Amino acid sequence: MKELLSGNEAMALGAYHAGVVVATAYPGTPSTEILENLAHQDGIYVEWSTNEKVALEVAMGAAYGGVRALASMKHVGLNVAADPFFAVSTTGIIGGLVVISCDDPGEHSSQGEQDNRHFAKFAKVPMLEPTDSQEAYDLMDWLFKISEEFDTPVLLRSTTRISHCKTVVDVGRERKADLKQPAFTRSPSKYVMVPSNARPRRNVMEERIIKLRSYVESFPMNEMVLGDRKLGIVSSGVAYQYAREVFKNASFLKLVTTYPIPVSLVQRFAKEVERVIVVEELDPYLEDALHELGIPATGKDFIPIIGELTPEIVEQGAIKAGLLPAPKPVHKPAMAAQLPARRPQLCAGCPHVGTEYVLRQLCFQNASSPGPLKKGEVVVTSDIGCYTLGVYPPLSALDTCACMGASIGQAIGLQKAGIPNKVVAVLGDSTFVHSGITGLVDAVYNQGNITVIILDNGTTAMTGHQGHPGTGISAKRTKATAVKLEKLVEGLGVKNVNVVNAFDLKAIESTLKRCLETEGPSVIISRGPCPLNAKSTGKPFKVEADQCTGCYTCLDIGCPAISLSDDRAVIDASVCLGTACGICAQVCPQEAISEIGK
Ligand SMILES: Cc1ncc(C[n+]2csc(CCOP(=O)(O)OP(=O)(O)O)c2C)c(N)n1
Structure with a gap:
């Protein structure tokens, strides 16, 4: 079949x-x-x-x-x-x-x-x-x-x-x-x-x-294909497909067993051809292995070591290296209109937006350019998840992102180094369970004077809404035992544990201000469902055109449902989560945003 x-x-x-x-x-x-x-x-x-x-x-x-x-x-x-x-x-x-x-x-x-x-x-x-x-x-x-x-x-x-x-x-x-x-x-x-x-x-x-x-x-999937003996190409993985496409007549050795490699087979192949090149993505892994065997193979001198290959990249490299003739110039039709460049951004109704907006206001004090921190500003160490998109404008609310779970350790390190600024660590619920827990235990044990914000949207959103121990949903989508994050955090020894509604800006702000003033580790769990995973959506909002002064404050949350028309904000009702979110209404100084029909 x-x-x-x-x-x-x-x-x-x-x-x-x-x-x-x-x-x-x-x-x-x-x-x-x-x-x-x-x-x-x-x-x-x-x-x-x-x-x-x-x-x-x-x-x-x-x-x-x-x-x-x-x-x-x-x-x-x-x-x-x-x-x-x-x-x-x-x-x-x-x-x-x-x-x-x-x-x-x-x-x-x-x-x-x-x-x-x-x-x-x-x-x-x-x-x-x-x-x-x-x-x-x-x-x-x-x-x-x-x-x-x-x-x-x-x-x-x-x-x-x-x-x-x-x-x-x-x-x-x-x-x-x-x-x-x-x-x-x-x-x-x-x-x-x-x-x-x-x-x-x-x-x-x-x-x-x-x-x-x-x-x-003698592994049967390794394969020698003998064509023109002038050029022999050793390759594996997807790079093999690209090489076959680009070098139409050459000889090939496809390796499926790449550790250990079949040494005698490689040596036999090298004897069959006049020149050996290796076509491989990323490091010269096979090329180095061939050099160890005394085979003078080349490859990385004309195929990039960084990034993904395509047949075009392999072809261009081969032309530069003189392995393929330069193509005759052909008249290419004008390109179709380019799509405008667009950054990845948080969704309309994303529960991370409110917390990151508050972080921006409170920790960055609206400083716009990179450089030494001013007195009173706060460092925000971050982790990996949807919330990392908060690094982009207009939120621009994060200072670090290295590897999963690192935000808490980094925060402790910055604080222990003695920088004059307070430090907040931000990470998602899945990331916290993955590798944030041990960092938080370190903060408790070593009296880290930091605030940790767990952005709990009840799912592993970035990779497509998989369950994790905090969600109570198994890999087969059946009910599982849920680990309660606030109980877990308390159990680790954190005394200052706070749970806030991720769509309530005032609550987030006052809780964060209080936590920053207290000694020892504090935790804020900012909770709200991922809109792509939530069962119910809210009633959409609208902007009262005659009340909108065009101050653009609502644009600072980076909501994809909000745009400008004639210098006034407008909300796309088909995208807006409205009453299930309401962050734009909370930031509008003119109180010009409200539910449609009210
Ligand atoms: C070591 C490692 N494993 C897996 C990933 C893929 N990954 C990136 S973020 C993430 C988790 C995101 O979930 P969460 O922390 O809950 O944040 P959300 O996306 O829901 O906001 C995963 C699994 C990774 N980058 N690194």
């Missing part, structure tokens, strides 16, 4: 057919749809885990219990899960364990760009990379087999284009019927990594890689 599947859909179906029993993930683009697709399947356990470290630990436990397990995450998620990733490489498993890392070259929706192929080599974990959805589907079966045969976790590395592009997949398999029965075999020398047990496991790891080196030599 043939289906049109994205790489992520194909990985999910491939894992299901391969008999995965436990699947875990923390959402993150471009990986999220893997677990979302597995959640539809019957007979398997799926969970949105608290974070990627927990996701891998749960999958690792399941694999210790003898069943096939999968943990998927975005590239930076593997940084969070790095500790168990290295640990499970040391202990090995019993049931197959597959870790999927979806990298995001070009940072379409990430805080950083990194090439996670290095993780495989670093942790001594075998890695395979599909070049399309068919291979993504087929590989899942291989990955679990390799994992079990070699007693090792296996890394499947994907990238945005592999994960999100749809290609035709021959879905040839059905779910395995002969699943292993879950059982744990006691074996402290394998599972209890005290130094005396961990040292012998290091030998096991090295022996495993030697065995894998010879295994990958």
Whole structure:
């Protein structure tokens, strides 16, 4: 049967057919749809885990219990899960364990760009990379087999284009019927990594890689395609597809096993061709591996090391390097009218807007340019989520954003460094549970004189409304036990805990002012539903044209429902959340905004 599947859909179906029993993930683009697709399947356990470290630990436990397990995450998620990733490489498993890392070259929706192929080599974990959805589907079966045969976790590395592009997949398999029965075999020398047990496991790891080196030599998905022998191209992942498109007649070596690489196969290929080049996205990972073998390959001298590749970028690089003739100039028709540039922005009715507006007023004192802080201004350390869009004008209310959970630690650090300004940390509810909790414990333990604002919209909005422990909704969208954030915060030892309505500007302002005046850590939970997730919407607002003086204060909240017509504010009723939000009415000095029909 043939289906049109994205790489992520194909990985999910491939894992299901391969008999995965436990699947875990923390959402993150471009990986999220893997677990979302597995959640539809019957007979398997799926969970949105608290974070990627927990996701891998749960999958690792399941694999210790003898069943096939999968943990998927975005590239930076593997940084969070790095500790168990290295640990499970040391202990090995019993049931197959597959870790999927979806990298995001070009940072379409990430805080950083990194090439996670290095993780495989670093942790001594075998890695395979599909070049399309068919291979993504087929590989899942291989990955679990390799994992079990070699007693090792296996890394499947994907990238945005592999994960999100749809290609035709021959879905040839059905779910395995002969699943292993879950059982744990006691074996402290394998599972209890005290130094005396961990040292012998290091030998096991090295022996495993030697065995894998010879295994990958005959792995059927690595493929040598001999064309014109003048140019031989080594490639993997989506870059292989681009290379095939650009170099029509060259010879190719497609590598699916990219750690370890099949050394003899690569050497044979290099002998078949006059010149070897490597076409790969991000780092010169394969190129360096070829150099180590003494093969004088090139690639990164004409293919960028930064950002996502396209066939056009590969082609331009090849032309510059003299590998392809320059194209004859063709007359291109004039471009169609360009769309106006538009920043990403918070939605109409977003509960984050009010808090960020107050932060702007109170902490930045409307200072507009970067530079040293004035007396009385407050530093706002931020985290990652929809609320990070508050960095853009007109809100411009944030000072930092590094990695998930960092806002609280950064705030403590700034305060302990002794800067003369107060510090506020801002993070979302999903981010708080992911990795904010430990920072807050640090603030309690070490008497951090900071205020933490948890923007609780009851969901993981940025990645598409996944549940998290605070929401009481499971990955299968059934009811789960909800962790109450205010109780959790109190339980951690915070004495000054406040819950405010995220749409009540006065309450947010007075609570924040009070918190900034008190000693020790304080927490404000600013609560309001995400409008894209909320069940009911409000009655829209309008601007009374004769009352509007054109002062533009309402534009300062950056609501996409508000625009100008003849220098006066107007509200688009089809977008406005009105009574469910009401922030524009609260900021209007003329009281010119009210519910339609009133
Ligand atoms: C380590 C890591 N994992 C996952 C992500 C993807 N991601 C970015 S923000 C975010 C959570 C957003 O949820 P929340 O904190 O509740 O804020 P909201 O978007 O709902 O405002 C996630 C999962 C990431 N950037 N880094």
